[in-house]
Amino acid sequence: MREQDPKERIRNFKEVPFGYNEEEAVKEASRCLQCKVAPCAKGCPAEIDIPSFIKAIKEKRFLEACSIIKKTNNLPAVCGRVCPQEDQCEKLCVLGKKGEPVNIGNLERFAADYQMQHENNKATFVKNNTQGKKVAIIGAGPAGLTCAADLAKLGYSVTIFEALHKPGGVLSYGIPEFRLPKAIVEKEVESIKNLGVEIRYNYIIGKIKTIAELQKDGFEAFFVGTGAGLPYFLGIEGENLNGVYSANEFLTRVNLMKAYKFPEYDTPINIGKRIAVVGGGNVAMDSARCALRLGAEEVFIVYRRTEKEMPARIDEVHHAKEEGIKFHILTNPVKITGDEQAHVKSLVCMKNQLGEEDSSGRRRPIPIKDSEFEMDMDTVIIAIGNGSNPLLLDTIEGLKLTRKGNIETDEDGKTNINGVYAGGDIATGSATVIAAMGAGKRSAKAIDKYLKQR
């Protein structure tokens, strides 16, 4: 895949990989063996008929390729860009056993982009509400959008209630422009609205209305896809100093509020010269790469285990390194110091060594005695995950939660309350876009079944 040169891209927010042109796409699609059993498709949570869409690309039926994908996946341009294909479809590709698997993700992106460019936003379905029933979806992130699209296709009247002023959830506030352009997200959402889905913004369920009140408004089933909630902090000294951000705040300022265009956009961000990002997931990589593009001179990833244990996609770690981000592995922050103006001055860390495996199956980091060291920093970004947000959950009487405060569900997203389903990060804790979409799909089927049996 052709990409923007690292030297250039670290100073702009334009997308890094360029995407295939027609010739490249056909060439890549021709590598597909068209296996009868299609192991790749079994690895796809969005249930895409992978061999069929690849065959369509090979035969230059590009629009049809996208239609095949859209039968089951309403966010192909998003998935083609942010799915961890290496752990899913591509991992199971027969070609991957001896060489490179077919680049399914990039082919998906190609088909989706081609369709956007050539028959943008044609209504694929008309709003029909043949079922005569209303479903409410809480949250317009990947889980909610997927569930809404599938239910609309099944003939339900679907309304999404979104707390923020834009749709997409993490696709809009979290994942940066250079990895997922917001214009792409908007177009994908537009295509879901064309299925008849209504989205109401600035609508914080639990505050403006409860689920019980929505029931009175005639909604018969609910899908809660409110996503990751409250950001975790480290609980170390100095975390309230100016210059310390949660990754959520940092990324929301940059991506949703476009602080990188300040003062054209009103939302400010303070960046400084030396930035430490604590954490080893995709969110940490995104934060680090944003910091670089905002003009930082040096950006460090500070992670307590080794690179092998990092939850970030290999591609993202690779991109980060290419761009010059430095990695401090086996390193654990213990204190943030500040100057007279209460602004971050340094990050004090300890070195770790790896011990026995913990419950996550990864080797536990253990601090090495007397290994403390100090690094000068202007900004510290904490990217160590999120806990569940109680804002909505507290208002659903009797809702059963897990020990960690997430919603307890079965495989299909069914909660202990009749008619209330949940999926994505609010049910599983921090996971991936595609896992959330898969959950949205399963819940859509379950909701359909539930409403038909009523």
Place this chain on the structure above:
Amino acid sequence: MYKIVEKRQLNSEICLVELQAKDLSLAAKAGQFVILRIDETGERFPLTIYDFNKDKGTISVVCQAIGVSTKKLCALQKGDSIVDIAGPLGHATKTDNIGKIICIGGGVGTAEAYPIAKAFKGSGNDVSVIIGARTKDLVICEEEIRQFSDKVYVATDDGSYGQKGFVTDVLNDLLSKDKYDLVFAIGPLIMMKMVAQLTKPFSIKTLVSLNSIMIDGTGMCGGCRIKYAGESKFTCVDGPEFDAHLVDFDDVMRRQSRYKNKETKALDNYHKNCRIGLDK
């Protein structure tokens, strides 16, 4: 889009804006706040709900033109619209009948103290209100507050109206003469800090409402975190009301100043663009 159905200038810097927002007005309670965004390039910022009218389906906010966003809002007129308003956020004030209450409003905070004082009166409390302002012309909401309060005191820094001095001077007088069950203060951070210091030796429960820098207002970003009784709390979801004696005000004040340099730059840019507009 949310339409401005009424706009009133309360003094040279502060205006009242009434917005059409039906569902929000039905859910709003005293003490809660909303997050607004004026236009497509705007930031998200919180304002306390001043009043709500469930019949008209409107909510009102009172806004002091200080930064770019508040200046933008104050520059709008009846009939104009803003792009976003979300809420009601935060916990509502618990306005039980507890006895004798002093509500203190400093500057634009007077408007924020108004719904709380009114709600306390509504549940049968004896409510005294202290209004503070730099000078007479900047005193706001006095008439509205007098309509329901048992006693109203005004303090101005320059003595041009009411008692010369700070709200804490009036408070000190009241506390030394009589027994009160609760003090509720809303205004500049320094005022709330001084109120907390003053009431502590009297062991009077004292509440403050914090209006921190925030983005989403739902707990997602953590930008509004404060140090409270040695723990980290988010003003958006844990507040906005807190026990004043447990708030680390110095920490809150330091955090509130973190975009000072950027605010100046944003204002310069705003004024420059305003001028460009005028030249057309």
